[in-house]
Amino acid sequence: MKAVSIHNNQSIPVKSIPDLxxxxxxxxxxxxxxxxRENHCVNYFGFPFEDGIRLVCCIANDHDxxxxxxxxxxxxxxxxxxxxxxxxxxxxxxxxxxxxxGIKYLDHxxxxxxxxxxxxxxxxxxxxxxxxxxxxGEEIHEVGVGxxxxxxxxxxxxxxxxxxxxxxxxxxxxGYQHRGIEYLLLEKKKLLQRTTIAESIAGDTVAxxxxxxxxxxxxxxxxxxxxxxxxxxxxxxxxxRIAMHTADLSALCTDIAYQLGSAVYGRLRTxxxxxxxxxxxxxxxxxxLRPGMTHFPFTQALAEKLNAVLDSFEPxxxxxSKKLFSLPSALSRFEKTGVVSEEQLLEMGCVGMAARxxxxxxxxxxSHPHDLYSDIQHELIIKHHGDVYSRAxxxxxxxxxxxxxxxxxxxxxxxxKEAGEDxxxxxKNMLALSLVEGWRGEICHCAITDSSGELEVYKVKDPSFHNxxxxxxxxxxxxxxxxxxxxxxxxxxxxxxDL
Amino acid sequence: MLDNLxxxxxxGKQYIPDLTKAxxxxxxRGRPVISASExxxxxxxxxxxxxxxxxxxxxxxxGKCTFCGECAFAFPGKIQFTKDYKLSVNSRTDLVIIEGxxxxxELRPELIRKEIKSFFGGSLKLRQVSAGGDNSCExxxxxxxxxxxxxxxxxxxxxxxxxxxxxxxxTGPIPANMAEPLQICFDATPDPKLIILVGTDAxxxxxxxxxxxxxxxxxxxxxxxxxxxxxPVHPLTFINGVLSLIx
Ligand code: SF4
Numbered sequence: 001m002k003a004v005s006i007h008n009n010q011s012i013p014v015k016s017i018p019d020l021x022x023x024x025x026x027x028x029x030x031x032x033x034x035x036x037r038e039n040h041c042v043n044y045f046g047f048p049f050e051d052g053i054r055l056v057c058c059i060a061n062d063h064d065x066x067x068x069x070x071x072x073x074x075x076x077x078x079x080x081x082x083x084x085x086x087x088x089x090x091x092x093x094x095x096x097x098x099x100x101x102g103i104k105y106l107d108h109x110x111x112x113x114x115x116x117x118x119x120x121x122x123x124x125x126x127x128x129x130x131x132x133x134x135x136x137g138e139e140i141h142e143v144g145v146g147x148x149x150x151x152x153x154x155x156x157x158x159x160x161x162x163x164x165x166x167x168x169x170x171x172x173x174x175g176y177q178h179r180g181i182e183y184l185l186l187e188k189k190k191l192l193q194r195t196t197i198a199e200s201i202a203g204d205t206v207a208x209x210x211x212x213x214x215x216x217x218x219x220x221x222x223x224x225x226x227x228x229x230x231x232x233x234x235x236x237x238x239x240x241r242i243a244m245h246t247a248d249l250s251a252l253c254t255d256i257a258y259q260l261g262s263a264v265y266g267r268l269r270t271x272x273x274x275x276x277x278x279x280x281x282x283x284x285x286x287x288x289l290r291p292g293m294t295h296f297p298f299t300q301a302l303a304e305k306l307n308a309v310l311d312s313f314e315p316x317x318x319x320x321s322k323k324l325f326s327l328p329s330a331l332s333r334f335e336k337t338g339v340v341s342e343e344q345l346l347e348m349g350c351v352g353m354a355a356r357x358x359x360x361x362x363x364x365x366x367s368h369p370h371d372l373y374s375d376i377q378h379e380l381i382i383k384h385h386g387d388v389y390s391r392a393x394x395x396x397x398x399x400x401x402x403x404x405x406x407x408x409x410x411x412x413x414x415x416x417k418e419a420g421e422d423x424x425x426x427x428k429n430m431l432a433l434s435l436v437e438g439w440r441g442e443i444c445h446c447a448i449t450d451s452s453g454e455l456e457v458y459k460v461k462d463p464s465f466h467n468x469x470x471x472x473x474x475x476x477x478x479x480x481x482x483x484x485x486x487x488x489x490x491x492x493x494x495x496x497x498d499l
Numbered sequence: 500m501l502d503n504l505x506x507x508x509x510x511g512k513q514y515i516p517d518l519t520k521a522x523x524x525x526x527x528r529g530r531p532v533i534s535a536s537e538x539x540x541x542x543x544x545x546x547x548x549x550x551x552x553x554x555x556x557x558x559x560x561x562g563k564c565t566f567c568g569e570c571a572f573a574f575p576g577k578i579q580f581t582k583d584y585k586l587s588v589n590s591r592t593d594l595v596i597i598e599g600x601x602x603x604x605e606l607r608p609e610l611i612r613k614e615i616k617s618f619f620g621g622s623l624k625l626r627q628v629s630a631g632g633d634n635s636c637e638x639x640x641x642x643x644x645x646x647x648x649x650x651x652x653x654x655x656x657x658x659x660x661x662x663x664x665x666x667x668x669x670t671g672p673i674p675a676n677m678a679e680p681l682q683i684c685f686d687a688t689p690d691p692k693l694i695i696l697v698g699t700d701a702x703x704x705x706x707x708x709x710x711x712x713x714x715x716x717x718x719x720x721x722x723x724x725x726x727x728x729x730x731p732v733h734p735l736t737f738i739n740g741v742l743s744l745i746x
Binding site for chain 1: 502503505506507509510513525526527528546548565568572627628629630631635636637639640641642647659672675677679680684700711712730731
C-alpha cells in the first residue's frame with residue numbers, strides 16, 4: 001500500500017500512514033499528480049523524528065472526496081532528488097522543507113527562501129540581505145516595491161524587471177509578516193489561546209481559518225458537531241465570502257479609477273459585516289466560532305434581520321455590477337489583462353478562484369464537503385480566460401450564489417442545542433487533516449498528536465501559499481501599470497502565507 | 500449618465516452624520532465594567548487567553564485584551580462589556596480598567612505635545628505600517644475612509660509615502676522581519692510626528708506576546724502618542740481617538 005486514504009476531517013492513527021522509502025514516496029506522490037489533473041497536493045511538510053526528518057505528503061482528489069497520505073523518513077546528511085523537478089506544484093513545499101530543516105535537493109529548480117522563519121535551519125539567511133533574481137541587459141531596469149506598500153495593506157516585496165513599461169519578470173519575496181503561528185499553536189496550550197491564534201492567522205479569513213482549526217480539533221477529540229454548530233460555521237464562511245468579494249470588487253474599481261464602483265461596492269460591504277456584528281459583536285467574526293460550542297446561537301430573529309439585509313443588498317449589488325461589467329473603460333482594463341493559462345495553473349497547483357478562473361473545477365465545498373455543504377445543490381462557477389475579468393466575474397457570481405445558499409439555509413434553522421458534554425482531550429498519536437474552502441480558496445490545516453495526546457505538529461496552509469506564484473506569472477509581459485489590478489484580482493494573503 | 504444617477508440615488512444616505520455620537524449596531528464589546536461581586540478570581544484570571552486579567556482587585560488591561568468576551572460569558576455578574584467604543588488613551592496605564600470603575604476613557608491633556616493640536620488640528624496625514632497585522636485592523640482602517648465613516652471630513656487621511664505623513668499608524672505585533680522597514684519608514688517621516696498603535700497586537704503583542712518571531716524594540720525607543728485598542732479596532736474607535744488627540 002502506497003498511501004492511506006481518508007476523508008476531510010478524518011483522524012487516523014499515525015502508524016496507519018505507510019512509511020515508504022524516499023524513492024517509492026517520490027514516485028507514488030508525483031505520479032498521482034502527474035497522471036490525474038484532479039489530484040493536487042494540499043499539504044507536504046516535514047518534522048523532526050528520531051534522527052531525521054519525517055515527511056508527510058497529502059494529495060487530495062477533486063473528484064472522489066479522498067485524500068491520500070503517505071510518509072518517509074529523511075536523513076539530514078543526504079541529498080535527495082526533488083519532487084519539483086517532476087511536477088512544479090511541489091516547489092514551495094520543498095522550499096519550506098529546505099528552509100526549515102536544511103534538507104538538500106539535487107535538482108530543485110530554485111530553493112528561494114519562503115518566509116525567513118525565526119527557527120529556520122540556516123540562521124545566516126536574513127530577509128534584509130536576500131539577493132533578488134536579476135535580469136540583465138542594456139534596456140532592463142528594476143522597480144522595487146515594498147515591503148511597505150502605498151495603501152493600507154500588509155507588507156511584502158515585489159521586484160520587477162522591466163523592459164520599458166513591460167514586465168519581464170516579477171519576483172515576490174515574503175516573510176515580513178512571520179509571527180510564528182505554527183510554533184505558537186504548539187506552545188500556547190489553552191484551547192482558547194489556540195482558537196484565538198487561529199482567528200488571527202489571517203484577519204480577513206477569520207471564519208475560514210477558525211473553521212479549519214475547529215473541525216480539526218473536534219476530529220482529534222472525537223467530537224461530533226451538532227447541526228446548529230455546523231450551520232453557524234457555514235453561514236459565517238458564506239458571509240465572509242460575500243463581504244470580501246465585495247471589498248475586492250471595490251478595490252478593483254479603485255485601481256481603475258472608477259469612483260462610483262469603488263464607493264458603492266465599498267459601502268455594500270458594510271451591512272454584511274455589520275450583520276456579523278449584530279450576530280456576534282465583531283465585524284470580522286472574531287469570537288463567533290468556538291470548538292464544541294457557540295456563544296452566539298443563530299435565532300429566527302437573526303434570520304429575519306439577515307433576510308432583510310440580503311433583500312436590500314442584492315438589487316443594489318446587481319445594479320452596480322451590471323453597470324461595471326458593461327462599462328467599456330472598465331472592460332478594456334480587465335479583459336486579457338494578467339492572463340494565466342490553464343496549463344500553468346495546473347502546474348502550479350493553484351486553488352480556489354485562481355483555479356476556477358480557467359477551467360479547473362476545484363472547490364473544497366463540493367470536492368471535500370465539510371459542515372453542511374453536502375446538503376446544498378451547487379454548480380461550480382468556472383471561467384475560461386484566466387484574466388482579471390474572469391477573476392472579477394467569479395467574485396460577482398459567487399456573491400449571488402452565496403446569497404442564494406444563505407436564503408436556502410435560512411428556511412430551516414437548526415434548533416440550538418444546549419451545551420452538551422465537555423470536549424474530550426485529543427487522541428494520542430493521531431493525524432488529522434481539515435480542508436475548508438475560504439473565500440480565497442482551499443485552506444488546509446493538518447495536525448499530529450504525540451503519545452500524550454498533545455500537539456506535536458501543526459501545519460497551516462493558506463490558499464495564498466500556492467497562488468502567489470500565479471500572480472507572478474500573470475504580470476509577465478503586462479505593463480507595469482497593470483500590476484495593481486492584477487494584484488487586487490488575486491488579493492492574496494501575506495500573513496496567511498508568512499504565518 | 501442616467502443610470503449613474505439612478506445608482507447614486509439607490510444608495511440613499513450612507514454617511515454617518517455625527518461620528519462622535521453614532522451608536523454601533525447590535526452587540527459590541529467595548530469598554531468593560533467590572534463589578535464588585537465575589538467570584539473565583541483564580542479561575543477568571545486563568546481563562547483569559549492573553550493574561551489581560553489581574554486579580555485583587557480584578558482588572559482588565561485593554562492593551563492585552565482580544566475582546567473575545569469569554570470572561571463576560573463565564574462571569575456575567577462580574578464583567579460586562581458596554582457598547583462604549585471610545586477606548587483610546589495616551590497613557591498606557593490608563594488602558595487598565597479596574598473593578599468598580601465606570602468612567603469614560605480619556606486622553607491626558609498634559610501628555611499631548613503642545614504642537615500637535617496647532618499643527619494637525621485641521622489636517623492630519625498618516626502613514627500606515629502593517630507590521631504583522633493580520634489584515635483585520637487594516638480593513639477597518641480602510642473603512643475609516645469609506646463613504647460611511649468618511650474621516651476625510653476632518654482632514655484625516657492615509658497617505659502613500661512617509662515623506663507626506665505627519666505620523667505613523669502601526670498595526671500588528673511587529674515581527675523581527677518587519678523591524679527594520681518600520682524603523683526606515685519612521686525615520687523618513689518629517690518631524691513633528693506622531694506614533695499611533697492600533698489594535699491589541701500592536702499595543703502589547705496580543706495573542707502573539709512572547710513569540711520568538713517578534714522584535715518590538717522599536718517601541719522601547721519612542722513615546723507613543725495614542726493607543727487604540729481593539730481586535731480589530733472599530734472605525735469609530737479609531738476616528739474618535741485621533742480626534743481627541745488633535746482637536
Ligand atoms: S475579553 Fe479580554 S479580558 Fe476577557 S477573556 Fe477575552 S481577552 Fe481576556
